[in-house]
Amino acid sequence: xxxxxxxxxxxxxxxxxxxxxxxxxxxxxxxxxxxxxxxxxxxxxxxxxxxxxxxxxxxxxxxxxxxxxxxxxxxxxxxxxxxxxxxxxxxxxxxxxxxxxxxxxxxxxxxxxxxxxxxxxxxxxxxxxxxxxxxxxxxxxxxxxxxxxxxxxxxxxxxxxxxxxxxxxxxxxxxxxxxxxxxxxxxxxxxxxxxxxxxxxxxxxxxxxxxxxxxxxxxxxxxxxxxxxxxxxxxxxxxxxxxxxxxxxxxxxxxxxxxxxxxxxxxxxxxxxxxxxxxxxxxxxxxxxxxxxxxxxxxxxxxxxxxxxxxxxxxxxxxxxxxxxxxxxxxxxxxxxxxxxxxxxxxxxxxxxxxxxxxxxxxxxxxxxxxxxxxxxxxxxxxxxxxxxxxxxxxxxxxxxxxxxxxxxxxxxxxxxxxxxxxxxxxxxxxxxxxxxxxxxxxxxxxxxxxxxxxxxxxxxxxxxxxxxxxxxxxxxxxxxxxxxxxxxxxxxxxxxxxxxxxxxxxxxxxxxxxxxxxxxxxxxxxxxxxxxxxxxxxxxxxxxxxxxxxxxxxxxxxxxxxxxxxxxxxxxxxxxxxxxx
Numbered sequence: 001x002x003x004x005x006x007x008x009x010x011x012x013x014x015x016x017x018x019x020x021x022x023x024x025x026x027x028x029x030x031x032x033x034x035x036x037x038x039x040x041x042x043x044x045x046x047x048x049x050x051x052x053x054x055x056x057x058x059x060x061x062x063x064x065x066x067x068x069x070x071x072x073x074x075x076x077x078x079x080x081x082x083x084x085x086x087x088x089x090x091x092x093x094x095x096x097x098x099x100x101x102x103x104x105x106x107x108x109x110x111x112x113x114x115x116x117x118x119x120x121x122x123x124x125x126x127x128x129x130x131x132x133x134x135x136x137x138x139x140x141x142x143x144x145x146x147x148x149x150x151x152x153x154x155x156x157x158x159x160x161x162x163x164x165x166x167x168x169x170x171x172x173x174x175x176x177x178x179x180x181x182x183x184x185x186x187x188x189x190x191x192x193x194x195x196x197x198x199x200x201x202x203x204x205x206x207x208x209x210x211x212x213x214x215x216x217x218x219x220x221x222x223x224x225x226x227x228x229x230x231x232x233x234x235x236x237x238x239x240x241x242x243x244x245x246x247x248x249x250x251x252x253x254x255x256x257x258x259x260x261x262x263x264x265x266x267x268x269x270x271x272x273x274x275x276x277x278x279x280x281x282x283x284x285x286x287x288x289x290x291x292x293x294x295x296x297x298x299x300x301x302x303x304x305x306x307x308x309x310x311x312x313x314x315x316x317x318x319x320x321x322x323x324x325x326x327x328x329x330x331x332x333x334x335x336x337x338x339x340x341x342x343x344x345x346x347x348x349x350x351x352x353x354x355x356x357x358x359x360x361x362x363x364x365x366x367x368x369x370x371x372x373x374x375x376x377x378x379x380x381x382x383x384x385x386x387x388x389x390x391x392x393x394x395x396x397x398x399x400x401x402x403x404x405x406x407x408x409x410x411x412x413x414x415x416x417x418x419x420x421x422x423x424x425x426x427x428x429x430x431x432x433x434x435x436x437x438x439x440x441x442x443x444x445x446x447x448x449x450x451x452x453x454x455x456x457x458x459x460x461x462x463x464x465x466x467x468x469x470x471x472x473x474x475x476x477x478x479x480x481x482x483x484x485x486x487x488x489x490x491x492x493x494x495x496x497x498x499x500x501x502x503x504x505x506x507x508x509x510x511x512x513x514x515x516x517x518x519x520x521x522x523x524x525x526x527x528x529x530x531x532x533x534x535x536x537x538x539x540x541x542x543x544x545x546x547x548x549x550x551x552x553x554x555x556x557x558x559x560x561x562x563x564x565x566x567x568x569x570x571x572x573x574x575x576x577x578x579x580x581x582x
Contacts, residue, residue: 092582093114094111094112094114094581094582095110095112095580095581096110096111096579096582097109097110097577097579098577098578099550099575099577100575100576100577101132101574101576102573103571104132104133104134104135105133105134106131106132106575107129107130107132108129108575108577109129111126111127112124112125112126112127113125113126119161120160120161121158121160121161122157122158122159122160123156124157124158125155125156126154126155127152127153127154128151128152128153129150129151129152129153130150130151131149131150131151132148132149132570132573133146133149134146134147134571135147136568136569136571137568138182138187138188138568139182145180145182145188146180147180147188147568147570148178148179148180149178149180150178150179151176151178152175152176153173153174153175153176154173154174155171155174156172156173157169158170165205165206166204167203169199169200169201169202170199170201171197171198172197172198173196174196175193177192177193177194177195178190178191179191179374181375181428181567182374182428182566183428189225189226191222191224191225191243192222192223192224192225193221193369193373194223195219195220196219196220197216197217197218198216198217198218199215199216199217201213208257209257210255210256211253211254211255212253212254214252215251215252216248216250216251217247217248217250218246218247218364218366220245220246220364220366222243222244222375222377223243225377242277242378243377243378244276244277244279244365244377244378244379245276245277246274246275246277246365246366246380248272248275248362248364249272249275250270250271250272250273251271252268252271253268253269254267254268254269256310262312262313263309264309265307266308266310266319267307267308268304269303269304269306270302270304271303271304272302273299273301274300274362275297276295276297276298276299276380277297278295278296279378279379280292280293280294280376280378280379280380281293281295281382282379282420282430282432284432285522286420286430286432286509286510292379298329300327300329300330300331300362300382301327301328302325302326302327302328302361302362303325303326304359304360305324305326306321306323306339307322308321315344316343316345317341317342317343318341319339319340320339320340321338322336322337322338323336323337323338323339323359325337325359325360327360327383330382331382331383333360333383333385335359335360335387337358337359337385337386338358338388339358340355341353341357342355349398350394350395350396351395352392352393352395353392353393354391354393355391355392356388356390357388357389358385358386358388358389359385359386360383360385360386361385362383363381363383363384365380365381368381368429371564372419372429372563372564372565374563374564374565375430375565376428376430381431381433382415383415384413384414384415384417384433385414385415386411386413386414386416386471387413387414388412389409389411389412389413389471390409390410391407391409392407392408392409393405393406394406394407401447401448401449402445402446402447403447404444404445405443405444405445406443407441407443407444407460408439408441408442409440409441410437410439410440411436411438411470412436413437415433415434415435416433416436416471417431417432417433417434418432418436418471418474418476418507418508419431419474419475419507419564419565420508420510421507421509421527421566422509428565428566429565429566434466434467435467436467436469438462438468438469438470438471439462439463440461440462440470441462442459442480444457444458444459445457445458451488453487453488454484454485455483455484455485456483457483457484458481458482458483459479459480460480461478461479461480462478464476464477464478464506466524474564475506475507475529476507476508477503477504477505478503479504480502480503481500481501481502482500483498484496484498485497485498492541492542493539493540493542494540495539496536496537497536498536499534499535499536500532500534501533502531502532504531505529505530505531505532505561506528506529507526507529508525508527510523510524529561529562529563530559530560531561532559533557533559534557534559535555535557536553536554536556537552537553537556538550538553539551546581546582547579548579549579550576550578550579551574551576551577553574553575554572554573554574555570557572559571
């Protein structure tokens with residue numbers, strides 16, 4: 001189970017525990033509505049970290065294997081008190097949470113305080129540390145290596161109401177990371193990362209025109225590298241090596257002009273410019289560390305213009321539009337992708353929705369770091385494009401607490417970054433541009449019994465060939481099964497049991513062959529990442545609204561597998577902790 005996702009899911013304990021009197025589930029009448037706004041990519045890490053106060057609406061991150069999961073109704077870890085809130089959501093101004101685990105070292109710590117707390121202004125300061133140390137085999141399957149993951153973040157968030165229908169938000173945070181990365185058969189090296197995020201946004205709602213505007217800055221870079229003597233020797237014949245460092249500048253402008261209470265004409269404009277220093281790019285086919293090109297500093301830009309029409313009624317919600325992408329820099333391209341969504345809810349026990357989307361992605365290294373932090377510190381990448389991605393879902397129920405969901409889709413991705421494996425120089429994550437087409441299909445069933453019992457199980461499948469894989473699953477899993485069980489035997493105690501199973505995980509590499517003795521032929525060859533079979537168990541006991549304790553165990557089957565970047569996962573582990581609001 002992804003540590004980052006697990007920690008965020010567990011991190012909702014404070015909030016869910018405070019609402020324990022309401023039970024695990026309620027049946028709620030929901031009006032289906034599609035809100036086609038663009039959101040920033042969310043952070044994901046291997047580390048068991050917490051998500052703390054943020055300016056924008058909160059988003060669950062992808063797992064390190066890039067698969068979305070349904071959040072259980074109660075969860076057993078740390079919870080930032082004011083994550084994603086606006087004004088006066090909680091009566092408490094501060095929080096502190098601490099969790100410690102074994103077998104060697106696991107730690108989560110977070111704290112925050114609302115410095116200014118008024119009806120018109122909120123100013124929050126927050127910090128967090130999360131990390132783990134564990135031992136497992138290296139790439140050669142024999143060497144026992146100690147792996148380190150550490151992350152520390154500090155930030156400020158401001159929310160200011162300017163008038164009744166207008167608000168200003170701003171935020172600044174800095175994050176330091178350290179990870180041990182595998183290299184060659186038994187070698188490894190440590191690398192540090194620095195990340196800065198700064199945002200400012202203004203929104204206003206008026207009777208005739210609604211609009212919002214935002215600016216953003218992102219910095220990400222690899223800095224100090226340690227224990228890399230073999231890495232230096234591999235590059236001694238090349239130019240002086242410099243680790244990748246990037247700066248991203250972006251702006252967003254959105255406007256909505258209502259025609260009536262149920263329809264509106266909308267326009268979103270986004271611009272992002274990514275500045276990259278001296279770096280490498282893998283060349284095709286990538287079969288060894290020598291298959292790379294040295295690139296000078298460069299700036300890549302992507303403009304996105306998205307006009308769309310939206311319609312809402314009591315049973316139907318729809319948008320229809322298109323996204324126009326213009327790329328600048330070395331990759332000068334023009335793409336048009338659909339931006340269409342439709343939802344139909346004729347009754348409270350039946351619903352259908354479909355979305356057809358696409359667009360260009362600028363691919364900063366920070367987003368790949370969120371997929372897996374075990375990356376090459378020298379590589380940077382060029383943009384990708386999704387011509388179309390169709391997803392549909394049908395929901396039936398609940399009938400006496402039981403429900404059924406059926407979902408699926410088909411997508412094409414051009415120059416999409418997928419991990420590549422080198423047999424001669426294994427270790428650390430390198431990505432290559434791949435054109436993918438693939439379908440995916442699945443179903444989920446669930447049952448809720450009042451406020452004491454909840455169960456859900458889902459299965460999804462997709463092809464995992466070299467050029468026929470689901471672009472959202474970077475580990476190219478073939479079969480994905482998830483199950484969650486929540487039980488509340490009595491109100492202060494909640495227990496959760498979960499199982500994640502991912503089979504057919506693989507990366508591809510290129511192995512040269514010379515059948516005619518004239519030319520080398522490079523064909524993709526799969527290398528297994530191992531099967532994920534992650535059984536987890538957790539419990540939370542809420543003594544008061546202010547104070548709760550938790551315990552949880554992860555990977556209880558002790559099944560080892562490899563992350564993207566070929567580092568071996570941690571085995572069975574556990575954590576205990578407590579959370580206090582004040």
